[in-house]
Amino acid sequence: MQIYSARHYDLEGAFKDFQDETGISVEFISGNDAELLQRIKAEGTDGEADVYMTVDAGNLWNAGKEGVLRPLDSTTLTEAVPADLRDSGNQWYGLAMRARTTMYNPDAVKPTDFDATNTYAGLTDPKWKDRLCMRDSTSAYTQSLVASLIDLDGRDQALATVKGWVANGVDIKSNDVELLKAIDAGQCDVGITNHYYLARELEKKADLKVKPFWASQSGAGTHVNISGAGVVRSSDNPAQAQQLIEWLATKGQSAFVDGNHEYPVNESVKPEPVIAGFGEFTRMPLSAEAYGSQNAEAVKVLSEAGYK
Structure with missing residues (x-):
């Protein structure tokens, strides 16, 4: 499975855990948000990307607007990710805040x-x-x-x-x-x-x-912002790509966010100790x-x- 990722924060541990648990191989192509989005669009139906992962909610919104992501039917993600941290059309989901x-x-x-x-x-x-x-x-x-x-x-x-x-x-x-x-x-x-x-x-x-x-x-x-991901519309492995995003939002939340001291989007997952020490706060929607x-x-x- 191929991830086009503009997120560069300590990803190795989380994805190794996913590979070990599921047996699904994960490979990366890294770049900045705009370059990767343009590459996905240019590759069209022949593209290799299964997951587009990016930083900044505006980039996620733009990817959805450009039509490169497919809507997902996932109760797991709907329950794990608060409504304002995911696309109303289920094309992308916030994973780290x-x-x-x-x-x-x-x-x-x-x-x-x-x-x-x-x-x-x-x-x-x-x-x-x-x-x-x-x-x-x-x-x-x-x-x-x-x-x-x-x-x-x-x-x-x-x-x-x-x-x-x-x-x-x-x-x-x-x-x-x-x-x-x-x-x-x-x-x-x-x-x-x-x-x-x-x-x-x-x-x-x-x-x-x-x-x-x-x-x-x-x-x-x-003010808060998110990193998140969606399944690329042309993916050859959409079920596996959805499985990865669901894992990152649930069992893999801590592995995904703790290395960079980010907040989990899943409210049932506790933040790591350093940022927990900053105290609780009310976030802007x-x-x-x-x-x-x-x-x-x-x-x-x-x-x-x-x-x-």
């Missing part, structure tokens, strides 16, 4: 300093002037966050939020690890990253001066259609606001 939330240096910031209702917009407050680090505008993480704010608050308010970050002299970092290290070093006091980068850094440096603040817990909740269809608008908002 990440939270993009506020990180802060506890020597400089108290949790009560944050706006608990809308933490993302709250970072426009002048008290965060020259204290804020964030990711660059080309990052899919940044674009999906802004797309979710457009969906949640409307374009005008989302634009005002991004302009407020810029007005506060936001220090743009090229990756989340660099951002966390800057907070730890006191170069900035607060930032926004994916939760699992903090878990990784804490494994390397237990006394890292960074803590998570779960965003907007009195409001819409913390996920709209894959918004992340996908509003991505171009999010890019325009970032540009219009002068966000680099």
